[in-house]
Amino acid sequence: MLHIPILRKGEPYRSIDIAKVPDFRTRETFVEVSQANAGLIRRDLVDQDSPRKALTAFTTDELIAMSKRAAEYFMNDTLPVGDQMQTPDDYVRQLSATTGMPHILVRKNMNKIRGVMAEIDSVLSGLTRGLDLKILDAGFGVHEGHAVSFFPRTQSLGVILPSNSPGVHSLWVPSIAMKIPLVLKPGSSEPWSPYRILQALIKAGVPKEAFSYYPTDHGGAGAILQYCGRGMFFGDSASVGKYANDSRIELHGTGYSKVVLGDDVVDEWEKYLDVMVASITENGGRSCINASGVWVTRHGREIAEALAERLSRIVPRAVDDPQALLAPFANPDVARRISGIVDAGLNESGAVEMTEKYRGARLVEQDGCTYLLPTIVYCESNEHSLANREFLFPFASVVEVKPEEIPEALGPTLVVSAITNDENLIERLVSSTLVDRLNIGAIPTMVIGWDQPHEGNLFEHLYARRAFQRATAAA
């Protein structure tokens, strides 16, 4: 049986407490994952200096070069996974087995992770706004004619990871090039990606002491967030809400991402149908950057009808089918609960499911797998309980709002793809505190520029600028 150990500053540790992660089809144990007790994590984190020193022994340029090499190792090489070796194809199959994600989607996410590592210099340039990265080595320097100095806010970055989509791992990878060691808690059914990324980076020359990998429970996750000076937390709204007032922790909760059609273009909505479909369905609809809403000022029902017809063409396929777009649920009960929530919302007046007449039941079982088929709901009002919901499958509400209600009516939104030429609306969106990422024009919500900050700027999360002056030595 394949076993994934804890990594304590790079050193494998086999726990007595083992989580058995099942194959989503057979429900039989597919991999055993050592679980760290919270006390062990806290004890390890008493010393965060030595991992940091191991990274600061390198220049940023050297770490960037390692990251670039790691990109290729991650994508193409055979790397350790526990006591065994893992080819790229093994990784794809293994990740798919425990999460249900189709191989084609795993490969797309794999490519996304590779891209961030390969383009790490561009990513860092975007995050630091073109800072000469040698300044990070010296701690001070001159940028655009001004003396600047940056200091790390933390000795390590603790990250509580999800299981929904490997693409999120792109977000913490730049930490190593910024000389901040990583303390990772993998998602319970997706231990694969962070482990493989770490192995690729280690093979590329990054000191293994810079990596701690702790599969653990809620208590262990809490210990990571408490003891690391900076953290990232991926989770549902209820989980991340506990840390809403903790500025040390960057929260990545529910996205509620949306495509917005301005009043000036909404009569031409058919031109943007592909953007809407891509925003809702790519990556199996499992990402926080998938659109869960299409907000329009008119034609809502027609748009919902057209989306329903298009989405109903997406059907369950085998995990290794290159046409597969839907991921089954690793836990069928979760699918049933989600479908129940949608049904409960539809029982309220003012919302109608548009997809049912095209594809029949939402919850289906096929070849021993449980799927939720893409679902489009038309909501007459943004007050409806389904108007602003996000689920772990391709689901979107088409909502009609008054032009002047945008963006306030949107609520907190991770990505807005605003298709409009209305400068007034654009100005309101740009000024809005509710909008995190903003795409102006026909850009699917899923299109991410990795040189752009995502739910906070990682560089600013890890580093702070101090006032700095240096006297010229007296002659």
Added chain:
Amino acid sequence: MTALAGKEGQDWKEKLDAHVREMVEWHFNPETGSPFWLDFAKKLDWDPRKEVKTYEDLDKFGFFQDEWLRGGPVRRWVPKGLADKPVYVFETGGSTGVPKSRISIEDFRIDYELFSETLPDQYFPKGADWLMLGPSGPRRLRLAVEHLAQHRGGISFCVDLDPRWVIKLIKWGEMQMMERYKSHVIDQAVTILKAHENIKCMFATPKLLEALCEKVSLKKMGITGVFCGGTEMTPQFHRFAVEELMEGAYFAPTYGNTLMGLAVHKPFVPEDNYAIIYYPPMPRALIEVVNPDEPTRIVGYGETGRVRLTTLTREFFMPRFLERDEAERELPCEKYPWDGVRNVRPFSRLQTSVVEGVY
């Protein structure tokens, strides 16, 4: 019934049955019994003193209800035969509403004197002082550990710790405040340890032990023996404690509560792979593992079930109490020729409704 191994086990069974008869006679005799049990007996259509002859006969009482212990009058639990003795009242942690309270006179001293016999003098030296790093207030642990120290010729230093406040902080999501409270407790402990060189032994709950070891080295503080209990311990924690926290000190995990007393740990052997195996202080108390759906039926060895406690002392009679824990039934061993329990943990069916103290 509780299975006992070999001739020695058979002797124990006879002693147990004799003890049961003696305790039932005491608690249901109008001259010596407590008002609660005498009143209870009046409502029965059978006479416990005549019909309870063996341990198994205790099934006739049905299950002891913890609700009986919530609220007063607490004196109804004081046996008439002990009415002139000074009485203590101890409470459980109170993590589920009104706390259960239990009267005690000498039991906590007797329990801990028996436990003392299981502690190796090499690591828990006679005459050494102790640090009590656990819940204080209305819990018996504070007095019991102090008595343990005194019984072994030492003095016990204590800190204040209110686990109910900790539970409230967790329920409110005040995790930072909870950590500050924990630090406050640990800071007191560190101060005491640094100031008093004769402290060589200590009691600590698992989480406080971890927290203390983040601040100081037990070895450098001169600690040679740690008695640990109060909350659940996993085998992984056991290993972590032995391999990384103890630094050569002896680790004595225990399982117990105010209602039962103290169950001791089977001495560590590598074959057990850090499983935590407890044996009850027979015949004063028994721990059994029963089928949760049919709690009169004891499960087979190695099988999982709900923990059932029976306490049989002159101060307290508690037949067939279903604890909020589960465990595996463990075979008797050479040192303890009666049933034990392995890897006690919160009863999974109740887990969602209980906030475990993190003290």
